Amino acid sequence: MSESTLHLTADVLVIGGGPAGCWAALAARRAGASVVLAEKGYVGTSGATPPANTTLFYTVPGDRLQNDGMVDHRVAPAKGFIVRDFVRRVYDETTVNTELMTRWGYPWPRNETGKTFRGNLRGPDYMIFLRKRLLAEGVRILDHSPALELLTADGVAAGAAGITRRTGDRWEVRAGAVVVATGGCAFRSGVVGTHNLTGDGYLLAAEAGARFSGMEFSGQWALAPAEGGLTKGIIYFSGSFSDADGTPIPHPAVPDALAAGRSVHAVLDRADPYLEDGYRKGQPNIFVYFHRLGGNPFKDRYPVRLLYEGTVRAAGGLDVDERCATSVPGLYAVGDATTREKLTGAAMSGGGPAVAWCIASGTWAGQAATAFARQFAAGAAGLAGRPVQPIGGAGLRPAAKPDPERTAEAVTRAVQQEILPLDRNYRRTGAGIAAALERLDGLWEAARDGLAPPAGATPRDVVRAREAAALVATARWILASAGQRTETRGLHRRADFPGLDPAQHHHLLSGGLDRVWVRRADPHEEAVAA
Amino acid sequence: MIELILSERCIACGTCAKVCPDDVLRTDAAGEPVIAHKEDCQTCYLCELFCPVDALYVSPRTAPDPTVDAAALIAAGLIGSYRRELGWARGRPGGTETDLSYRMHEAFTEPFGEIWKRSGI
Numbered sequence A: 001m002s003e004s005t006l007h008l009t010a011d012v013l014v015i016g017g018g019p020a021g022c023w024a025a026l027a028a029r030r031a032g033a034s035v036v037l038a039e040k041g042y043v044g045t046s047g048a049t050p051p052a053n054t055t056l057f058y059t060v061p062g063d064r065l066q067n068d069g070m071v072d073h074r075v076a077p078a079k080g081f082i083v084r085d086f087v088r089r090v091y092d093e094t095t096v097n098t099e100l101m102t103r104w105g106y107p108w109p110r111n112e113t114g115k116t117f118r119g120n121l122r123g124p125d126y127m128i129f130l131r132k133r134l135l136a137e138g139v140r141i142l143d144h145s146p147a148l149e150l151l152t153a154d155g156v157a158a159g160a161a162g163i164t165r166r167t168g169d170r171w172e173v174r175a176g177a178v179v180v181a182t183g184g185c186a187f188r189s190g191v192v193g194t195h196n197l198t199g200d201g202y203l204l205a206a207e208a209g210a211r212f213s214g215m216e217f218s219g220q221w222a223l224a225p226a227e228g229g230l231t232k233g234i235i236y237f238s239g240s241f242s243d244a245d246g247t248p249i250p251h252p253a254v255p256d257a258l259a260a261g262r263s264v265h266a267v268l269d270r271a272d273p274y275l276e277d278g279y280r281k282g283q284p285n286i287f288v289y290f291h292r293l294g295g296n297p298f299k300d301r302y303p304v305r306l307l308y309e310g311t312v313r314a315a316g317g318l319d320v321d322e323r324c325a326t327s328v329p330g331l332y333a334v335g336d337a338t339t340r341e342k343l344t345g346a347a348m349s350g351g352g353p354a355v356a357w358c359i360a361s362g363t364w365a366g367q368a369a370t371a372f373a374r375q376f377a378a379g380a381a382g383l384a385g386r387p388v389q390p391i392g393g394a395g396l397r398p399a400a401k402p403d404p405e406r407t408a409e410a411v412t413r414a415v416q417q418e419i420l421p422l423d424r425n426y427r428r429t430g431a432g433i434a435a436a437l438e439r440l441d442g443l444w445e446a447a448r449d450g451l452a453p454p455a456g457a458t459p460r461d462v463v464r465a466r467e468a469a470a471l472v473a474t475a476r477w478i479l480a481s482a483g484q485r486t487e488t489r490g491l492h493r494r495a496d497f498p499g500l501d502p503a504q505h506h507h508l509l510s511g512g513l514d515r516v517w518v519r520r521a522d523p524h525e526e527a528v529a530a
Numbered sequence B: 001m002i003e004l005i006l007s008e009r010c011i012a013c014g015t016c017a018k019v020c021p022d023d024v025l026r027t028d029a030a031g032e033p034v035i036a037h038k039e040d041c042q043t044c045y046l047c048e049l050f051c052p053v054d055a056l057y058v059s060p061r062t063a064p065d066p067t068v069d070a071a072a073l074i075a076a077g078l079i080g081s082y083r084r085e086l087g088w089a090r091g092r093p094g095g096t097e098t099d100l101s102y103r104m105h106e107a108f109t110e111p112f113g114e115i116w117k118r119s120g121i
Helices: A019-030 A064-072 A084-103 A123-137 A200-207 A234-238 A251-259 A273-282 A284-293 A352-376 A408-419 A430-450 A459-484 A525-529 B015-019 B046-050 B070-075 B081-086 B102-106 B112-117
Strands: A005-015 A035-038 A053-055 A120-122 A140-142 A147-153 A156-163 A170-180 A220-225 A240-243 A264-267 A302-310 A331-333 A507-511 A517-521 B002-005 B025-027 B033-035 B056-058
Touching: A005 A019, A005 A156, A005 A352, A019 A035, A019 A123, A019 A170, A019 A352, A035 A170, A053 A123, A053 A352, A064 A084, A064 B112, A084 A352, A120 A123, A123 A140, A147 A170, A147 A200, A147 A459, A156 A459, A170 A200, A170 A352, A200 A331, A200 A459, A234 A273, A234 B102, A240 A251, A251 A264, A251 A302, A273 A284, A273 B102, A284 B081, A331 A352, A408 A430, A408 A459, A430 A459, A459 A507, A459 A517, B002 B033, B015 B025, B015 B046, B046 B056, B046 B081, B102 B112
Parallel strands: A005 A035, A005 A170, A035 A140, A170 A331
Antiparallel strands: A053 A120, A147 A156, A156 A170, A220 A302, A240 A264, A264 A302, A507 A517, B002 B056, B025 B033
């Protein structure tokens, strides 16, 4: 492996190049900041968006039906916590920025009446469009360059260090502010678009002292064809389900049937030809499965399975304020890396709200990070000489002697055994959570002490070790929070507490590494009134 | 998972290795792509999409697919089928302007479907 290190300085460093990271970088650049964007994969293909075709929610100025409908629609599934004014702010900000996309030349489709339709962003086209815009605006992109740890200066985020996977070269960016845009965590469950979403940014931020909110609302499982990994739920608006014998199963009962080990089949038999055409020509990524393996999903029953999407399309994540600042000075978070409780409550966030949130949160964080960098870090000129401390621990700097048995693969498999089995995790129990947490606490200690890339490690080994540590940490924040919420609410399902408890209308904050903590926080005022 | 690299079509441009989100593909000394870490393939088809000459095939199965047969796939017109469905050509985006996804949103329960029908700006 090469020993050379790329040293850069920037007003704002963005870690993660999915849509939220791209919008953060664009907003910071437009506010006058110098910007480096470091992405684990390739900006344009990495993360949940590029393999998908994503719904986008926004408001239309002066259209009351549209605006109130969009906002009100979120209230019932949210089961509390949603803040209407906040939802409206997110959708309004999205409208402003889709207008920017129009000026930049985005080729919006038109509906039958000739109006442009902005309710959808086709993943690969959208991400390559943003990549080109980033380059045009002068953002420095580091592809295939995962961040391994944050740098701090007196407790203030001051940059990050990482590795370039293709060469093994190290990189270090000193920055006046840092934006975490690393997405959620799906525990390598096999969902298309989530393979490199392993909670890396959560671990980086938690090591600096950042906290989380709503990690118990991470019970997001999604349907996929039995041998496929694409979890697009929209087609099932037109679907019917049945068991192996053909006995109908109502849509809401499908997850429990699968968790009980029953075989479930789907068929999209409720779509008329007009809509079928819309599905096929709107979501080709779904139909490539049937096209290549044979069968017509609009006529033939096909077996389905549930895959865990973790925090990617769920609600929980890093706790941020209205400017998307975390509890660590100089550290911001955007998109799926953050909690989305004020936007979607206890319900799933993807796609419409989540795609809007990437645009709005990215914009707000990019602006706020630029202001922070100017005010507190004296700009890029003052950054290079500032004494900084690298703060990465588990998986990077073992606390004791490295244990060759403690490989990234073994640690990852051990986490998956706790968090992926459908029968134990679709509906959790207090006893099951406690037992899993005890095993995960032991795994964390072992990983902290002994997980390290082996001698002669490839860059891939280095990255995998750090990802494995992030997976363990994320599973513990999820389960510790899930243990404290003794009710069923939205994406949080307890077999031992099947009802919603109005007395638990509070947020659960969490954090910590060696000692995971969970505490209650009051919900937003408007959420109580709702 | 990625199953085929059709070397007779490949022009060794390196794009598939460059765009792979998780380092599944590498290029060898001659610049030809090799499947270096098949276990990390997430079946996203993005290498196919960016390939300018339809030289790759990703099976929709998320586990290794022993049924893949290059000659049969070529005969069935399935090499590059995802790219053609989207309207991309030579590794460049295309086809967004003819996306019919709005029809799915129109099918939402009212008043949401009605909102989308009239939601153009």
